[in-house]
Amino acid sequence: MFLIGGLVCMLGQVLIITTKITSARILVLFVLIGVVLQAFNIFDPISQFAQAGINVPIIGFGASLAKGAMSAVESRGLLGAFTGGLEATAAGIAAAVGFAFLFSLIFKSRTK
Amino acid sequence: MQTFKLKNRPKIIGSYSIAGPKEGKGPFGKYFDYIMKCDRFGEKTYEQAERKMLEIAVTGAIQNAGLMVSDINLMLAGDLLNQIISSSYTARAFNMPFLGLFGACSTMAESLAVGAVLINGGHYKNVVCATGSHFSTAERQFRFPLELGCQRVPTSQWTVTASGASVLSLEGEGPEIAMVTFGKVIDLGISDVNNMGAAMAPAAADTLAAHFKETKQNPEDYDLIVTGDLGKLGSEILIDMLEAKGFKLGKNYSDCGHSFFTRKQDAMCGGSGCGASASVLNGYIIKKMKAGVFKRVLFAPTGALMSPTASQQGESIPGISHAIVLEMGV
């Protein structure tokens, strides 16, 4: 998983160097890759093998969005397409927002 | 004609420079009048710190000229923040007539040129010109939050935390402003905000070429030709462009931004911001002129006249450059 995680990040770095894109675009791109991988059911086999190597990169976030939507469609029908994605990723988003808010109350930014 | 000779030759009779801790460790560190220990400067926000820097620079320049705040007839200032708030809030603290100028990083030359023309015309007696920039305020307005973990590209520059002010008058001692050349807005279609040097270099080339042509001089006629914050890449481009126009810049050419930081300070192409040229002029150049090292200096900082909105909409970056000729003991 070290190897795969490293390679995924290196791919991101290649994009940064060759296309000068910003970190926000990198994140968007990798989330979309995750969504697509999951949509075609390729993510799970990779995940079985790579474990954290693919789950920790933001690709995993995209995959759980799509996975949530798909499994919710199975259990709840069309409404699941709208509820499933955020439900599956709620922990991550809420944690990022919550911790960011908490720390913003305590800390100040500093010049480098 | 873009160039005017000033018959009465207004003088810079007082000057003051202030810089942040990182800037103080750079090559010009020992010439600055004041180096801040912390770049928040005891204030709540970086914007307030920028303002306080500007206030100290203005007060320092007036004291250096041996004048009182009440002797000053007009303040000319500008900065990089939206609606030039640092300058306006500073002027609020001084209770004197104020003209806000926006020339981005060329503001030091713009304010000195406008001030010199007003004094030369006999309309004003003592004018104070000031500008400054702060890394942290510029960074949050134009780029990313400070704590975002991203990498800087090799063409990017480091906005300096520094401020400078000069007092202009006909009476007193100091370098004389002999000529001013107001520049045109030049845009050759660079839209990469991380490559300001390349966006501004054509403006500097245009203004300097116009200056040399109209005054029938050559680059060798000056002891020092100095641009503001073209950085390493920008100044190389300027040398190329001027050579194509028939003017060869030699060893007497240098760029404030390019030489502002040492290589180790990780500033990529060099320093940038209003503060770069303002602090180097008021800290280094004027002191060296008074010491007799330089007799004739051509000071031509450049400014990038863009805003985050314009660049997000894909507009290219227009550049401008104003030049002033400083003479002492000629």
Place this chain on the structure above:
Amino acid sequence: MKNEKLNEAYNAYVEARIPKTKPWPSLFNAFWVGGLVCLLGQGINELILYLFPSMAEQTAWAWTLVALIFIASFLTAVGVFDKIGKFAGAGTIVPITGFSNSIASPAIEFKHEGIIYGTCVKMFSIAGPVIVSGVVSSVLVGVIYYIVGLF
């Protein structure tokens, strides 16, 4: 028309003058730091499963991400993350840590504009597109999945 040609020529000229950096060191740094972050995630995941053997795999991964997000936002708050990020580039942007950093850094940066208009509004100034694109595409995938399932 003539101007546009001039601009193109100047852009090409500038492009040629831009100093070229060697890509290999930064690729290598992105590789090993990124790998290390993933390794850390794996370690946390296995620790959780070791402590709570009955936990579902999905839940354990969610906890792992929460832990990584906590670490990243803490490092952002104390001003360490951007130093690692400068060194590692995509090595810390691509993992979930980059997402966490992109929310925490503007939240802290803009606190002076107030909690509502500063922290809360700017929090998503960088990560917003990530959530929007992720949610939109997942809804799309869900809808298509539903339609495909009808037949």
